[in-house]
Amino acid sequence: MLYNNMSKEKSYEQYIEEVKDDVAMLEFVPEEFKIAEFCLKAVKIDGYVLKYVPESLKTAELCLEAVRDRGDWLEFVPEELKTAELCLEAVKCNHELNINSKNRVLEFVPANLKTAQLYLEAVKADADWLEFIPEEFKTAELYFEAIKQDGYALRYVPEEFKTAELCLEAVKQSGYALEYVPETFKTIELYLEAVKKDCFMFHRIPENLRTIEVCIEAVKQDGYMLKYVPEHIKTAELCFEAIKQSKNFVKNPAEALKCITESPKTKGLCLLAVQNDESGRETGAAGEISALRYVPEEFKTVDFCLKAIEKPAFYMFRCMPDFLRSKIRKRCYEVVKNWIVAVHFVPENLRDEVLEMAANKFQQESKTIAQKIYGFAHRAKKAKLRRKRRDRKTS
Numbered sequence: 001m002l003y004n005n006m007s008k009e010k011s012y013e014q015y016i017e018e019v020k021d022d023v024a025m026l027e028f029v030p031e032e033f034k035i036a037e038f039c040l041k042a043v044k045i046d047g048y049v050l051k052y053v054p055e056s057l058k059t060a061e062l063c064l065e066a067v068r069d070r071g072d073w074l075e076f077v078p079e080e081l082k083t084a085e086l087c088l089e090a091v092k093c094n095h096e097l098n099i100n101s102k103n104r105v106l107e108f109v110p111a112n113l114k115t116a117q118l119y120l121e122a123v124k125a126d127a128d129w130l131e132f133i134p135e136e137f138k139t140a141e142l143y144f145e146a147i148k149q150d151g152y153a154l155r156y157v158p159e160e161f162k163t164a165e166l167c168l169e170a171v172k173q174s175g176y177a178l179e180y181v182p183e184t185f186k187t188i189e190l191y192l193e194a195v196k197k198d199c200f201m202f203h204r205i206p207e208n209l210r211t212i213e214v215c216i217e218a219v220k221q222d223g224y225m226l227k228y229v230p231e232h233i234k235t236a237e238l239c240f241e242a243i244k245q246s247k248n249f250v251k252n253p254a255e256a257l258k259c260i261t262e263s264p265k266t267k268g269l270c271l272l273a274v275q276n277d278e279s280g281r282e283t284g285a286a287g288e289i290s291a292l293r294y295v296p297e298e299f300k301t302v303d304f305c306l307k308a309i310e311k312p313a314f315y316m317f318r319c320m321p322d323f324l325r326s327k328i329r330k331r332c333y334e335v336v337k338n339w340i341v342a343v344h345f346v347p348e349n350l351r352d353e354v355l356e357m358a359a360n361k362f363q364q365e366s367k368t369i370a371q372k373i374y375g376f377a378h379r380a381k382k383a384k385l386r387r388k389r390r391d392r393k394t395s
Contacts, residue, residue: 040065050076060086068093072101074108087113091122091129103132120145127153144169151177151197168193175201192217203228216241223256236264243273253277254291270295271304 039057042049047069053062055078063081066073071090074082087109109118119137122129127150133142143161146153151173157166159182167185170177175198181190192214194201199221205214207230215233218225223242226234242256253273260269270291277291292300 036062043069047073064089071105072108074105077108079110082108082110082113084113084115084118088118088121091118092125102126102129106132116142123153124149126150127156130156147173150174154180164190171201172197174198178204188214195221199225212238219256223253224259226256226259229259231261234261234264236266236269239264239269240272243269243276254294257291257294260294265296267299267304270299 036057036059039049039053040062043053043062043065047066050058050063050066050073053076058078058081060081060083063077064086066076067086067090071093074087074090077086090105090109106114114134116137116139119129119133120142123133123142123146127146130138130143130146130153138158138161140161140163143157144166146156147166147170151170154162154167154170154174154177157180162182162185164185164187167177167181168190171181171190171194175194175196178186178191178194178201186209188209188211191201191205191209192211195205195214195217199218202210202214202218202225210228210230210233212233215225215229216238219229219238219242223244226239226242229238239256239260242259243253253276257265257270257273273291274295292305295304
């Protein structure tokens, strides 16, 4: 076996380094090196090393270090060293153990040490322990401590233990706990706390309980929640808050603006939406939708559009009326310079000029890009001639 090839001439430090690389190597370390100090250093590197430590060298200190690394290393602790303190450390130090590993930890706790205090400390550390605690130890206090650690643990709580106070605490810790709250405890206060914790719970609230306070809290977190706000509550103030916040989340201001009806959709609100709109500014991703698309036509003046695209934005430019694009030649150039495909939306009477300006600019910076633009311009001219010939034939 490869492990048996370890040379006995190696130093103490070399063996420590080899154990760092592979803890199983401890099994093949010569007995003269397996002293208490060596084993303690190895266990501090990885508690699993305890499996290979000789029984005569397993001390209370060594075993405590091992279970602090991971609770299910309790398996390798001698029965005579399993104290209440050590078992308590094992259940507290679960370090993202999976369900099977959690169950294994309790399997190795002696029966006389499985006490109410042990289980209480366990759920304080991780509410998922509730799944493995015997029924006779499940009390109102135990459930409340579990909920304080993780509100979503409400799914483990029997109906007879669910109180208004417990459910409120649960949604304060996890909005998703709302799913397990009995209907009798679903009050406006509880819904508000659920939304504060997770705004995506907003659409699960019955429409008649979506108060102004609850709606404001939802859109403060994500402007897209405006989609679920009742029409009679969509005030200018609420819509302003939604537009202001929407750029910070998955949905851009376009989605929030889309949800606003004509009444509170003012020119100032629309300008805020398009100025906050980051769609297409960095990547020009094809899936992006510009907020300008949802701005009423009467607001789309030259002044408005210039303010809207103070930073070149292809998708906003695409949504501008043709007559406005014709009036902002310089901005056409700025947009095409950043995204060559935007030339499709440049008015025909400006296209050649804008392409030439962009190509000249890139000629100084990158010959390759300039060649691509010239090639694009050439293809665009040929396509234009083909269209003219086709139009003559059909006329």
